[in-house]
Amino acid sequence: MKKMSQLKLSFLILISFPLLFNSCKTTNDTSTMNVEKPDLNKRVSVLHTNDIHGSYMPFQTTLDNATAQTGDSIDNPMRFKKLGEIGGIAWMATAVKSIRQQKGTENVILLDGGDTFSDDQLGNITKGEAMIRMMNELDYDLMVLGNHDFDYSLKRTRELEKMANFPMRAANIIDQETGNPIFRDPYKLFKRDGLNIGVLPVGYRNTPLTGNPKNIQGLKFTSGLEAIEKYLPELKTKADIIILLSHEGMAVDKIIAEKINGIDIIIGAHSHDVIEPPIKINQTYLVQALSDAAVLGETELLITNKKLTGINTQYHYLWHDKYTADQNLEQLIQQLREPHVVRLEENISRTDTVIGRQYKSESPFDKVVTNIMKEEYNTDVAFLPGVGYGISLKEDITSENIYKLLPHPAKIVTLQMTGSQIRKTLEQTATNLKPENKIEVVGGLIQSSGIHYHIDLSKPIGDRVSGIKIKNQPIVDSEIYNVSTHSGMLSGIHNYVEFAKGTNIHKTKVVLTEFILEEFREMTKIEYPENMGEVTVVK
Incomplete structure (x- = not known):
């Protein structure tokens, strides 16, 4: 009997414990109602x-x-x-x-x-x-x-x-x-x-x-x-x-x-x-x-x-x-789009290949453009900044495709630069690709036509460019070269300050985008540029 009483007492304690625990928990919750709960998971x-x-x-x-x-x-x-x-x-x-x-x-x-x-x-x-x-x-x-x-x-x-x-x-x-x-x-x-x-x-x-x-x-x-x-x-x-x-x-x-x-x-x-x-x-x-x-x-x-x-x-x-x-x-x-759809979807030309834009290396699209600039303006070399927007041209080419690649109203500029100024410009593009301080990174590889050169980014700044040739002849620092580019380069975009130091600067009223649209309209088909490989970059 004594043992049975002890068992009953133990049972009563056990069933009372959760009630006491729950009573305490409710009290705690009530007392901390205004305290913010931890944000778990x-x-x-x-x-x-x-x-x-x-x-x-x-x-x-x-x-x-x-x-x-x-x-x-x-x-x-x-x-x-x-x-x-x-x-x-x-x-x-x-x-x-x-x-x-x-x-x-x-x-x-x-x-x-x-x-x-x-x-x-x-x-x-x-x-x-x-x-x-x-x-x-x-x-x-x-x-x-x-x-x-x-x-x-x-x-x-x-x-x-x-x-x-x-x-x-x-x-x-x-x-x-x-x-x-x-x-x-x-x-x-x-x-x-x-x-x-x-x-x-x-x-x-x-x-x-x-x-x-x-x-x-x-x-x-x-x-x-x-x-x-x-x-x-x-x-x-x-x-x-x-x-x-x-x-x-x-x-x-x-x-x-x-x-x-x-x-x-x-x-x-x-x-x-x-x-x-x-x-x-x-x-x-x-x-x-x-x-x-x-x-x-x-x-x-x-x-x-x-x-x-x-x-x-x-x-x-x-x-x-x-x-x-x-x-x-x-x-x-x-x-x-509806009010402008005729302009946006105007069929300008076509291509049977893919003509893309590269940013850190030689760009097929920019090569096409600089080739046209060099030829139409009868210059030795043409330059454009390396920019990182735009998508590849493929099959039918519309007006809005071209504006994805040349959206800004920059105007064509011709000028004369010395070989030394061109050399400094190429050294600047090497620095842009790999500056001593990455905080100074700006722009991609300068895009060009009519100039051959090699960049080795593993070399010290100022000594990265070699093998520069124009018209298949080694560049001469004191010689004068005819250059075509655009107004953005003249204003020093991407730290290209040598263009503004050139001579016989002629600022045309021709917007580059409109110029290329007109040139492409006259071309039945846009071909992949044959002179890719004028520039090589070793990282």
């Missing part, structure tokens, strides 16, 4: 695009270089794995809406890395408004200003910012009148699933070297590093997670990650890279999603107790056999 998806360059329409891939920087990047070469139709804002909208529906709008942020609304014929006609209206439909949250986002002048950029339903920002682009970052706020805070996510946008430090200086009068461009060091301590007091939205390029983003602690993610742009898998430097992840609206980047933040513990990345390649076009965007695009 939360996920926020950051969708990101970059360097759209006005490419709202789909395009055909090639296995070489369908976009300007896919095939010959020095740091991160990339090629499409198959032939097919890819990209387009209407297809991107489908991907964005699908992810928002799957993850919940409250768990998604959509960012753009800049160089967004110009470099396209419809962009030129509407001065950027077309792309802004499309981005409004996608409901972007923030865009950083890239160097080409001032192509229609600072005044027009201000007007576009007012049209946009999302902020455009850059902490390192200073309004000289106010002394503050352009468009006020240096950073933006987003509330997602109870978390404060801070996004610090920085533009391209070398913007004054990439376009018409008149377009950015009134602005000062400082380094991204300087702006980050200034605003990051303040942002840390307000944000649980910190994202740097950078238009500085992958090489500089790596430097930022090495030098600065406290940035969780760098979402990159400018260098048109697919960073897959993501790079991790110290505690900072680097991601980037190609260019030309071909890829939608998705970086899922894995967060425990308001700290980033990891990421999942997915690059949504917008292949048309996988995605369909969003009807609302498709209708908007048709509406925007």
Whole structure:
């Protein structure tokens, strides 16, 4: 009996213990109702695009270089794995809406890395408004200003910012009148699933070297590093997670990650890279999603107790056999194109091959253009800057195809330069490809016709160029050569200062784009240039 009583007592204690425990838990919950609970295992998806360059329409891939920087990047070469139709804002909208529906709008942020609304014929006609209206439909949250986002002048950029339903920002682009970052706020805070996510946008430090200086009068461009060091301590007091939205390029983003602690993610742009898998430097992840609206980047933040513990990345390649076009965007695009469709779709010429643009090496398209310039203006050599936008020409060539490659209203210039000045220009292009300090990276390989030379980037700066020949003769420093180029080069774009020092400078009124359109109209077919190989580059 005594043993049975003890068993009953033990049983009563055991069944009472959970009740006591639950009673205590309820009390604790009640007493801490106003205390914020820890955020365990939360996920926020950051969708990101970059360097759209006005490419709202789909395009055909090639296995070489369908976009300007896919095939010959020095740091991160990339090629499409198959032939097919890819990209387009209407297809991107489908991907964005699908992810928002799957993850919940409250768990998604959509960012753009800049160089967004110009470099396209419809962009030129509407001065950027077309792309802004499309981005409004996608409901972007923030865009950083890239160097080409001032192509229609600072005044027009201000007007576009007012049209946009999302902020455009850059902490390192200073309004000289106010002394503050352009468009006020240096950073933006987003509330997602109870978390404060801070996004610090920085533009391209070398913007004054990439376009018409008149377009950015009134602005000062400082380094991204300087702006980050200034605003990051303040942002840390307000944000649980910190994202740097950078238009500085992958090489500089790596430097930022090495030098600065406290940035969780760098979402990159400018260098048109697919960073897959993501790079991790110290505690900072680097991601980037190609260019030309071909890829939608998705970086899922894995967060425990308001700290980033990891990421999942997915690059949504917008292949048309996988995605369909969003009807609302498709209708908007048709509406925007309709008044101009005859101009946009004018059939200029055709090609039976693929004529692409390369950025860090000799470019087939630019070789075609410089060949025509050299011949029509009867010069010894022709030069164009190496630029990183545009897609490959294939089959039928329309007016808007040409504007994707030559979008700016630069005018043809002829002049005379000494052999010494040409030599210095070529040394400058070698420095641009591989400067001593990567912060100074600007532009690609200068494009040319009529001049042979070799670059060896493993050699010291100033001694990288050899074997220079014009008219199959070694260049003579004191000899005078006739040169054709355009007004951007004359203004010192990409640090090419020797053109302005030339003599007998003749500034024509001929816009290069219109000149090439007319030349192509007269050509039944555009052939792949036979004089490829005039320039060789050893890395």
